[in-house]
Amino acid sequence: MLEYFNDLKAAADSAKPAADKTPPTAPGSLQASVDVKEKTINLTWQPAQDNVGVVSYRIYRNGVNIDSVKIPHWKDTAAQPGTKYDYYLFAVDAAGNVSPASNHVSAEIPVEQSQEKPRVPAGLSVSATTQTTLDISWQPVTNVAISQYTVYRDGLKVQSSPLLSFHDSGLSANTTYIYSVVAQSVAGDLSELSAPLRAVTLADPATLLPAIAAWETDIAYESGDVVTYHGKKYQCLQRHTSIQDWNPEDALSLWKVVK
Structure with a gap:
C-alpha cells in the first residue's frame, strides 16, 4: 500500500511544471517627453519579452523606485519645474524574476517665464548730499520678481545691484547730475527707464567767498x-x-x- 501512495506522489510531482527562473528581457527604447502645459514628464518604452509573461514594470527616478505599472507608459505628475530627473525601469514576471535595467533617460520641465515686464521704478529721491557724493534711493518694483536695478548717471550705466539705493562718489562740487533707473526681472525682462532725477552736489565753501580786490590808489x-x-x-x-x-x-x- 505504501508503495502505491509513493507512486501516486511521484506521478503528481512529475506532472507539476518546472519553476520559472528565466527573467524578462530589458524594456527597450525608453523615451521621455515633457508636457509643458500640464507640467508633466511622460515615459514610453518597448515591452519586455518573457517566456511566461511580464506582469509589471518598476519605474525608478533618480535611483528611487517611485511607481509600478502594468502598461508600457507612465506619467510623472510630481516632477518640479527647473529640476532635472533621471529615469530607468525594470520588467518583472509572474515568478518575480526581474529583468536587466532599461536605458536611462533624463528630462526637465522648464521654468515658466514671466510674460509681464517690470513696472517702471518710481520715487527716485536724493537722501544725502556732500560736495563730492550723492545718495539716491527709489521704491521697489513689486509686480514681478526683480533680480537687479541698473542706475544711469547722465545716460551712462554706473551700477547694477539688487539694492534700492546708490551711493555715488568722486563727483564735482556744485554740479548737477541726472539719474535714472531700470528694473530687471528674474526672467530677464527690463522695465522702461524711470523718470529722471536731477541732483546737485554741494558747493565748495571756498568758492563762495567774495574775491579780495587788489589795493589801488584813489580808493x-x-x-x-x-x-x-x-x-x-x-x-x-x-x-x-x-x-x-x-x-x-x-x-x-x-x-x-x-x-
Whole structure:
C-alpha cells in the first residue's frame, strides 16, 4: 500500500511544471517627453519579452523606485519645474524574476517665464548730499520678481545691484547730475527707464567767498577792508583815501598783514 501512495506522489510531482527562473528581457527604447502645459514628464518604452509573461514594470527616478505599472507608459505628475530627473525601469514576471535595467533617460520641465515686464521704478529721491557724493534711493518694483536695478548717471550705466539705493562718489562740487533707473526681472525682462532725477552736489565753501580786490590808489578804504598787495593780504586799520606812498607795505599805520 505504501508503495502505491509513493507512486501516486511521484506521478503528481512529475506532472507539476518546472519553476520559472528565466527573467524578462530589458524594456527597450525608453523615451521621455515633457508636457509643458500640464507640467508633466511622460515615459514610453518597448515591452519586455518573457517566456511566461511580464506582469509589471518598476519605474525608478533618480535611483528611487517611485511607481509600478502594468502598461508600457507612465506619467510623472510630481516632477518640479527647473529640476532635472533621471529615469530607468525594470520588467518583472509572474515568478518575480526581474529583468536587466532599461536605458536611462533624463528630462526637465522648464521654468515658466514671466510674460509681464517690470513696472517702471518710481520715487527716485536724493537722501544725502556732500560736495563730492550723492545718495539716491527709489521704491521697489513689486509686480514681478526683480533680480537687479541698473542706475544711469547722465545716460551712462554706473551700477547694477539688487539694492534700492546708490551711493555715488568722486563727483564735482556744485554740479548737477541726472539719474535714472531700470528694473530687471528674474526672467530677464527690463522695465522702461524711470523718470529722471536731477541732483546737485554741494558747493565748495571756498568758492563762495567774495574775491579780495587788489589795493589801488584813489580808493576810500574803510577800517576792516581787506586787500591784496604783492601776494599778501592786508587789513585797513583806519579810514583813508589811498595814495601811492600809503601802500600796504609802506604805510604800516594804515595797514596790517593778515593771513
